[in-house]
Amino acid sequence: MAKGLKLTKADLKELEKEKERNKKQRMEFIELYAEWLKKTPNIKWSKQQKVVVEQN
Amino acid sequence: MEVKYKKNEIVFNRELSNLDKLVLKFVSVLDNEKVEYVIISGYIAILFGRSRGTEDVDLFIEEMSFARFESFWKALEKEGFECLNVSSPKEAYEEFLKDKTSIRFAEKGDFIPNFEIKFPQTKYNQYSMEHKTKVLLNDSCLNTSEIELQIAFKLNLGSDKDFEDARHLYKVFKEFLDLNLLKNQIKELDVEDEAERVLWQKD
Numbered sequence: 001m002a003k004g005l006k007l008t009k010a011d012l013k014e015l016e017k018e019k020e021r022n023k024k025q026r027m028e029f030i031e032l033y034a035e036w037l038k039k040t041p042n043i044k045w046s047k048q049q050k051v052v053v054e055q056n
Numbered sequence: 057m058e059v060k061y062k063k064n065e066i067v068f069n070r071e072l073s074n075l076d077k078l079v080l081k082f083v084s085v086l087d088n089e090k091v092e093y094v095i096i097s098g099y100i101a102i103l104f105g106r107s108r109g110t111e112d113v114d115l116f117i118e119e120m121s122f123a124r125f126e127s128f129w130k131a132l133e134k135e136g137f138e139c140l141n142v143s144s145p146k147e148a149y150e151e152f153l154k155d156k157t158s159i160r161f162a163e164k165g166d167f168i169p170n171f172e173i174k175f176p177q178t179k180y181n182q183y184s185m186e187h188k189t190k191v192l193l194n195d196s197c198l199n200t201s202e203i204e205l206q207i208a209f210k211l212n213l214g215s216d217k218d219f220e221d222a223r224h225l226y227k228v229f230k231e232f233l234d235l236n237l238l239k240n241q242i243k244e245l246d247v248e249d250e251a252e253r254v255l256w257q258k259d
Contacts, residue, residue, distance in 0.1 A: 023216060026216070026220060027219075027220070027223060027254070030220050030223045030224050030227065031223070031227050033107065033224075034105075034223075034224055034227030034228045035227070037057050037105045037228060038057050038228065040057070041058065042057060042058050042059075042068060042069060042070040042071075043070065043071060045057070045070075045105060046070035046071035046072075046073075046105075047071050048107075049073070049105055049106075049107050050071055050072075050073040052107040052108065052109070053073040053074075053075050053102060053107075053108070053109050054073055054074055054075070054109070055109060
């Protein structure tokens with residue numbers, strides 16, 4: 001029996017839908033994050049952002 | 057975010073990352089050499105709080121004579137930067153910058169993050185150079201592209217990351233932006249559908 005995934009067209013369609021849902025949720029998170037940023041003192045958000053920026 | 061936003065000027069203070077410090081070091085060489093520049097693209101979103109890293113910082117520098125460029129090159133080397141994709145200033149100037157191709161500088165021994173430099177070639181590039189926003193960050197200063205243009209440009213670039221950067225900048229600055237200007241930039245860059253989806257549409 002062949003190893004690995006075996007996907008139908010319906011499975012791929014589901015995957016596409018999941019990708020779209022993820023994109024939408026990312027966009028919702030960007031808005032949520034921007035709202036948090038706007039009401040948070042610079043010293044607080046920039047300390048947290050620095051950790052993420054310096055991970056790369 | 058505590059920020060003073062005026063047309064063409066943004067003032068704010070915050071904790072600096074190593075990337076911010078490197079950018080400020082690089083632009084101080086440009087300032088010392090009196091080279092006009094504008095930072096565009098992803099670093100602008102990061103500068104204003106976007107939580108992601110980057111491999112490069114994109115800049116346009118004014119078109120200049122070879123003598124001035126050579127002096128700028130030497131000043132960068134003196135400050136510990138080296139060019140990653142060209143070995144001599146003459147080749148960089150004649151075969152890259154003059155041929156609409158970018159050159160990249162990083163700190164000696166490093167590859168990322170690096171600074172991708174181009175001469176302005178298109179109308180969009182020229183406009184960016186002529187409509188800079190001065191950002192006063194802590195005790196330093198740097199020039200970025202106009203925020204309205206940057207949002208539209210990110211929509212024009214079109215990847216998921218670019219759309220997220222555009223949305224971030226719009227959501228962070230929407231109370232300060234010149235909406236008519238933003239709509240014009242969106243129209244001129246032919247990204248009205250993208251703006252509808254990424255900026256205007258309610259979730």
